[in-house]
Amino acid sequence: MEALFYVFSFIAIFSALMVVTMRNPLTSALYLVLCFFALAGFYVILDMQFLAAMQILVYAGAIMVLVVLVIMLLNISRIKNIGSDLHQKIIGGLISLILFAEVVLYIINGAQKKPTGIFTRALIKKIGNTQIIGEFLFTEYMLPFEIASILLFVAIIGAYLFAKKKY
Amino acid sequence: MNNYLIVASIIFCIGALGVIVRKNLIVVFMSLELMFNAANLGFVAVSNRLNLISGDIFVIFVIVVAAAEAAIALGIAIAFYREKGTVDIDKANELKN
Numbered sequence: 323m324e325a326l327f328y329v330f331s332f333i334a335i336f337s338a339l340m341v342v343t344m345r346n347p348l349t350s351a352l353y354l355v356l357c358f359f360a361l362a363g364f365y366v367i368l369d370m371q372f373l374a375a376m377q378i379l380v381y382a383g384a385i386m387v388l389v390v391l392v393i394m395l396l397n398i399s400r401i402k403n404i405g406s407d408l409h410q411k412i413i414g415g416l417i418s419l420i421l422f423a424e425v426v427l428y429i430i431n432g433a434q435k436k437p438t439g440i441f442t443r444a445l446i447k448k449i450g451n452t453q454i455i456g457e458f459l460f461t462e463y464m465l466p467f468e469i470a471s472i473l474l475f476v477a478i479i480g481a482y483l484f485a486k487k488k489y
Numbered sequence: 490m491n492n493y494l495i496v497a498s499i500i501f502c503i504g505a506l507g508v509i510v511r512k513n514l515i516v517v518f519m520s521l522e523l524m525f526n527a528a529n530l531g532f533v534a535v536s537n538r539l540n541l542i543s544g545d546i547f548v549i550f551v552i553v554v555a556a557a558e559a560a561i562a563l564g565i566a567i568a569f570y571r572e573k574g575t576v577d578i579d580k581a582n583e584l585k586n
Contacts, residue, residue, distance in 0.1 A: 331496045338500045338523055342507035347515045354519050357500075361526050364493070368537045370545055377529075380552050385522065385559045392563045393515060396570050404513045404577045414509035418502040425498040429491055439540035451545075458546050470553040477557035484564030 326367055334360035348398070351389050358382040369443055372452040493534035501527035514569060514576040518562045525555050 337357040341350045358381045365374035446454060459467050500523055507520025529548045536544025566576060573580045 327492065331492075334496065335499055335503070338503040341516075341519055341523060342503055342511065347513055347519075350516050350519055354522065357523065358526065361530055364496075364530055365533055368493075368533050370533055370537070373533060373545060373548055376549065376552055380556060381522070381526070385556060388559055388563055389515065389519065392566055395567065396515075396576065404511075404575075406510050406512050410512075411510055414506050417509060418506040421505060422498060422502040425501070426495060429494045429498065435539060437538065437540040439536075439542065441540050441542045443537075454542055455545060455549070458542055459549070463546050466550055470550055473557050474553065477560045481560035481564040484561065484568045 323367060326363070330360045330363040330367070333357075334364070346398075347393050348390065351386060351393065354389075355382050355386050358386070369446055370451055372455055494531055497527045497530040497534065499527075500524075500530070512577050512579055514566050514578050517578065518559075518566070521562075522555065522559075525551060 334357050337353040337360065340353040341357065344350045344353065358377060362374040362377040362382075365371070365377060441454065504520045504523030504527060507523065508517055511517050511520065529551055532544040532548050532551075536542065569581065570576055
């Protein structure tokens with residue numbers, strides 16, 4: 323498990339760096355797919371196989387296909403080489419370094435909370451993670467579930483309106 | 490759990506770097522997706538550590554919102570490209586000039 327964790331974290335961080343640094347957006351998109359697969363591997367290590375499947379189906383499948391399709395629809399030679407200014411790089415690097423230092427300090431110094439829930443690894447393995455998630459989605463989280471469906475519906479209409487020729 | 494949170498924060502900061510530095514609208518969008526995913530990893534790691542299930546449920550809602558956001562953002566990208574002939578976000582300066 324420990325070795326797998328390091329392999330996945332290396333792949334995830336490397337491909338995330340590649341997404342940000344590559345000039346060609348199509349290369350970035352393919353590295354992003356690799357990153358999503360590594361994160362799905364993390365979910366499998368953490369005993370959430372259903373989330374790993376969702377990650378691969380929805381992110382690496384649906385969303386990245388949409389991104390690649392849009393890159394294809396646009397003229398690739400005109401969107402390929404959009405560089406960034408030096409001052410932008412310096413400011414961006416500083417901001418993200420400060421953010422990282424802040425988060426890591428918080429993680430290291432923060433008080434560790436004791437486990438409070440009842441869903442231990444053994445229980446999740448016994449019932450099955452898909453069944454637990456399904457039960458919670460249709461009982462305790464019923465209202466957010468319905469609102470999510472409305473959100474998706476609105477997003478369909480919005481995407482159609484934006485991509486229409488005249489609006 | 491700390492290891493997972495640190496990996497998640499590294500990915501989040503790389504995503505933030507991409508959002509700030511890159512000018513290509515599509516790459517900015519992909520960096521946003523990276524940030525979403527880092528947050529998801531944090532949720533799953535914490536709820537695994539605290540024996541809870543709500544973090545995992547929340548990840549599903551984040552995925553739903555990310556899917557909706559992807560549809561809208563790429564629609565905006567296409568509309569922007571049709572208007573300007575490029576996806577350089579520095580060209581979106583009507584309100585400035």
